Amino acid sequence: MLNYKLGLDFALEQDKKDTLSSYRNQFHIPKDKDGYDCIYMTGNSLGLQPKQTKAYVNQELEDWATLGVEGHFDAKNPWLNYHESLGEQMAKVVGAKPIEVVVMNTLTANLHFLMVSFYQPTKTRYKILMEADAFPSDKYAVESQLRHHGFDDKEGLILWRPRKGEELANYNDIEAILETQGNEIALVMIGAVNYYTGRYFDLKRITQLAHNRGCMVGFDCAHGAGNVALNLHNSGADFAAWCTYKYLNAGPGSIAGCFVHERHAYNKKLNRFTGWWSHNKETRFKMRDEFDQLAGAEGWQLSNPPILSMAAIKASLAIFNEVGMDTLIEKSKKLTGYLEFLLKDLGEDTIKIITPSNLEERGCQLSIAVKNADKSLHNKLTDAGVISDWREPNVIRCAPVPLYNSFQDVYYLVERLKSILNE
Template sequence: MFHYKTGLDFALEQDRNDKLKAYRNQFHIPKNQDGSDCIYMTGNSLGLQPKNTKAYVNQELDDWAQLGVEGHFEAKNPWLPYHEFLTKSMANVVGAKPIEVVVMNTLTANLHFMMVSFYQPTKTRYKILIESDAFPSDKYAVESQLRHHGFDDKDGLVLWKPRKGEELLNYEDLQTILQEQGQEIALIMIGGVNYYTGQYFDLKRITQLGHEYGCKVGFDCAHGAGNVQLNLHDSGADFAVWCTYKYLNSGPGSLAGCFVHERHAHNKNLNRFTGWWSHNKATRFNMRNEFDQLPGAEGWQLSNPPILSMAAIKASLDMFSEVGIEQLTEKSKKLTGYFEFLLKQLGEDTIRIITPENPNERGCQLSIQVKNADKSLHDKLTQAGVISDWREPDVIRCAPTPFYNSFEDVYRLAEKLKTILNE
């Protein structure tokens, strides 16, 4: 158990002893009008830019300028196999085997491609189970899949809801749903870390439960990749998808990641959409061959990827490879625990944290409800130099990310919040 103390001296001491402190200076941190660093607490929405990103992208721009089409083979990092440069490090981040991971497309596009393969409804087993407060994009996607297959999107959608007066989801309730409707549910698709509450679900437990009832199981890990140790392979999930612009710091709208468990790697009978980038690499450019599917997650690719976006992802993943997700999550738990400790000093009759208290059931996000507060509180924080995140109806999300947030950041955020509340 880590013991926290009040006062700035404690925060500064933690920063001096932080093994990862040098990485803060490897990111561009937005500035206040007086030139000081903002307190940036929205890595859960958009991670900051690593200072080396520009050099990685410029390398590809230079090779394009100097080599033209020959850059596919002659660039410093040849473009033809470029996605392969990301595979091992991305697999390490999400706890998977390289054959199970590919960087491609964007998040919701990948979710649809996965449902083409893993949502195979019948007349009697056609329902999709999601958490009741899933990220809207996930809900829209699964509803459209139901409609696409000719089912009613209200009848076919099963919602795992929190109990009355609670925000967090209970696994016993999931088990009850499956006992009652499991034979009708074709797919369970849960956000690995809920965007609103920050609850990190037990992926393995959910997967085992779903498989017990014959359901396919997938996860949207947009708020988990780079934030928690997902251990996707060990979870046994059929698939997972995630974006790279949050905790993976790859830039707005950047490419996404996809996981397909290795037990499906060589199953050519799985229904899927295909394109020439999922075709055998050795004969891809012969052009007139019949389709010959690649094994593993690569076999779900469609098109040649945008190299400039991949270069930005590579810049970030190279840092993750240097540090390792284990060290990052170790610091994350200390930072988030410190933030929780300081918020509790403000009085639990004023501040309510809806994110789980157990560090193993959350990442670095804390979702805060302030009694009798509205969005004006968030606006005042912004004016005070804090970039945080408001989510309707009454939650401020803050994510002290371990790569670039410091204990001093956390301390100063709590002090600014205290000042505003006392006004």
């Protein structure tokens, strides 16, 4: 890693050396009240818009206008198989095989569709294990699955909690839970990168622990896709899902991604909801044939893909495909390490970074607990041209995204935070 130094000169020097610095110009950067670029640190909530997105969407609007229904076959990017190239590119982002990935629906909808297949409770094995501070929608989805199957949503939910006085859950504790209650647990579902702490869990370790006890395993990768090396295939997880509007820059509420491990690719006995887009492509349009299950993750699709939304993710994936996750992660570690270095210079009596310092246990998000702070601190940062994210009771989440954030961004973020804290 870099030998970090204080002062603006270091940030300027690193930006000059940064081989990815030009990509910042490929994104629209929001402006502050004086017309200058904001310091945008919330790519972990909503990624910025690539400048080429408009052209990608306009291409589909133009083809729709001039071709009508024939656009399914004759558009510049034919709509009938539009999603297939996205799946291939997305597989590279999440570390999977093309047969294991499909771009479809939205995140929580995908989790429900996947749980139809991979949460198959019995009278004795019906519980679901997840981390205590999972993203709320995951918890709501899991509770509703328990109720749907006739179980009590509190008794049936097991939470992996941090130990008293600690911020991060201990792996020994999830191992102990699985040792003592594994025969009652049908599904382990964890957020791959915890939204609050920014911690990247060891997916392979969790999967192996759970599989050893006969549990199915799924991950919500909303805060991981496009941020960390998920290596979903090698993790061995049964399934995963993620949104594309955070690090993947596809726009608010955009279409999501879905992973199903290849060992399930040809298992037609798996219970699932189906629709005509999960039917064999060769006979799909014969219309009157009996259902013939499509192999792979595509077999979990129900409906034809929403092209206008897919155009936005296509625009962003083109950038990811050009840069590559390894290069992004290399810069991410340097940039986030620099943020950590500057924050620690403020003193632990003022701030505490609750995100792990181990580079392999985090992506680009750092969660900063500020002593005696309330949301007024976040509001002052916003007024100072810093777009960050506040989480109760006292945490500011900052994510220096390697595609469009600079070392100067990180320097000025900390300088403005320091100024506000010294008021």
